Amino acid sequence: MRLCRFNDKHVGVVIDDHVYDITELLTDIPRPSWPYPPQDWLIASMLTEHARLAATLAELHNAPGSRFPRIKLADLTLQAPVANPGKIIGAPVNYRAHIDEANADEQISYSRAIGTLEDHGLFLKANTALIGPDGEIELPFPDRRTDHEVELGVIIGQPARRVTRDEAMQHVFGYCVALDITVRGKEFPGFRKSPDTFAVIGPWVTTADEIANPNALDLALSVNGEMRQQSNTQHLILNVERLIEYASAMYTLMPGDVIMTGTPAGVGPIEPGDLLEATVDGLGQLVVSVAQSRD
Ligand code: MN
Numbered sequence: 001m002r003l004c005r006f007n008d009k010h011v012g013v014v015i016d017d018h019v020y021d022i023t024e025l026l027t028d029i030p031r032p033s034w035p036y037p038p039q040d041w042l043i044a045s046m047l048t049e050h051a052r053l054a055a056t057l058a059e060l061h062n063a064p065g066s067r068f069p070r071i072k073l074a075d076l077t078l079q080a081p082v083a084n085p086g087k088i089i090g091a092p093v094n095y096r097a098h099i100d101e102a103n104a105d106e107q108i109s110y111s112r113a114i115g116t117l118e119d120h121g122l123f124l125k126a127n128t129a130l131i132g133p134d135g136e137i138e139l140p141f142p143d144r145r146t147d148h149e150v151e152l153g154v155i156i157g158q159p160a161r162r163v164t165r166d167e168a169m170q171h172v173f174g175y176c177v178a179l180d181i182t183v184r185g186k187e188f189p190g191f192r193k194s195p196d197t198f199a200v201i202g203p204w205v206t207t208a209d210e211i212a213n214p215n216a217l218d219l220a221l222s223v224n225g226e227m228r229q230q231s232n233t234q235h236l237i238l239n240v241e242r243l244i245e246y247a248s249a250m251y252t253l254m255p256g257d258v259i260m261t262g263t264p265a266g267v268g269p270i271e272p273g274d275l276l277e278a279t280v281d282g283l284g285q286l287v288v289s290v291a292q293s294r295d
Contacts, residue, residue, distance in 0.1 A: 001057055002284070003174070004204035005079045005132070011042065012071075013057060014204050014284075019076060020060055021069040025053065038086035039159075040256025043173055043205075047158060047255065080132030081176060081205040082155060086254045088125040088199050089247055090180055092189060093117050094237050094262025101265045107145055108267070110186050117238055117262070122247055123189040125180070125260070129199040136291040137181055139272065140195045145184040148270050149263035150221035150229050150278045152214065153178030154240055155205050160253040168244035171253060174205040175214055177278050177286040179221075180260045181270075201258060202286045210282065215239040217281040219264065223274050231264030233280075238262075 002014035011026060012019035029045045037044070046053070060068065093099045094117050102108040114120075131137075139146050157173025179200035183192040193199075211217070215236060221229040233239070238246060243261055247253060270276065272293040278286045 001053070001207045001210070002204045003081060003207065005081050005083060006076045008079065013060060014073065015060060015064060017073050018064070019071050019073055020064070021071065022053075022056065025056060037254070039254035040082050040084045040086070042256070043082060043155065043157060044255035046173060077134040078132055078203050079134050080130050080201050081203075082201065082256045082258060085127060085130065085256045085258045087251065088127065088130065088258045088260065089251070090123045090125055090189065090193060090260045091117055091238065091243060091262035092120045092123060094243075095231065095235050095264040096237065097231070097235070097265035098263055098267065101267070107184050122250070123193065125190075125199045126194040128196055129194050131197050131200050131288070133202045133286060133288060135197055135200065136289055137200065137270065137276075138195075138197045138291045139270075141183055142272070142293060145269050147182050147184060147267045148221055148223065148228065148276055149180040149182055149267050150219055151178045151180050151260045151263050152217060152219060152233050152240075152280055153201050154214070154244070154259040154261060156253045156257040156259070157208070157255055159255065160244060160248040163245060163248045165241040165245040168241040168248075169208070171244060172208045172240070173255065174207040175211055175280070175283055176201050176205050177203070177219075177280045177283050178258065178260045179276065179278055179286065179288065180263060182267075199258070199260075200286065200288050203284045206283050217283070219278075219280040221266070221276060221278045223268070223270065223276055228268055229264055229266035231266075233261070235264065236261060
C-alpha cells in the first residue's frame, strides 16, 4: 500500500497515477486526547485498522474507484505522509563514500576527523523542520553553504525499545524518500539540520510488505536536472535492521517516527530557485524546490 496525505486532513491510497480518498474509513477511529502520546495518530491507528484497510485495498484493486473518490495524482498536492512524527532521527555518516568525501572537504569536516557512525551516534531533527512535496526549502543562512542529502526514510509502525536487529523489521511500517537538508558548519547537527523545512519526506509511505529488501534500493538525487547523488542502500554501514537496533537502544521508537538512514556521497550546495528531484527505488519521486530569496 502507498499511503499519502493531501488537502491537509485527507488520507489517500496511491494506485498507479491516481489517489483514492479513504478519509471516511478513518472517521470512527478514536482520536487521542491531551496529553497526546508522542506518536503519529494515523500510523499508530494502522496497528488496529490494518485488517480493515487491507480488505478495502483488495476491493480497490479489484474494482478501482467503486466506492472512494478518485483523483489524479497530477491534480492534487501531497503533504508530508506522516503528519506528526514524535521524532525524526538522523544517521550522520552511514556510507563509506560520504565519510571519505566529508574528510576531503574542509567545508564539511571543518578539520575534524569524520569517523564512523558509532563514533558520532545519531542526531534528532526538530518536528517543526518537517515538510512534504507541497513545501519549499527555505535557507535561514543564505550566505552559508547548505547541502542536499538524499536518504532512505524508515517509518516506524510499532513501539520499539531495545529491539535486536533480528526483531527490528517487525517494527517498521514503511519507507519513503527523505531529504536531510544541512547547513555546513561547526555547530551541533541538532542545530544545523533542524531549521524549518529541513526535513523533507514523501511523496508517500510505501508499506513494508511491498519492499522485499530495504537494504538493496537504488537512490538518487538531481538538482535542476543534473545528477548529484547516485548509490544503493546496500552500501549502508548500519543497515535498516542495525539502525533500528542502535536507535532503539537509546530512544523508544514510536509509530510515525522517521529514521533518516544517512546520505551517500555527492552532497553539495543548494541555492534559491533550485529544483531537487529525489528517488528511491519503488518509493516514488520526491520533488521539492528551494524558495526564492526574499531580498
Ligand atoms: Mn543525513
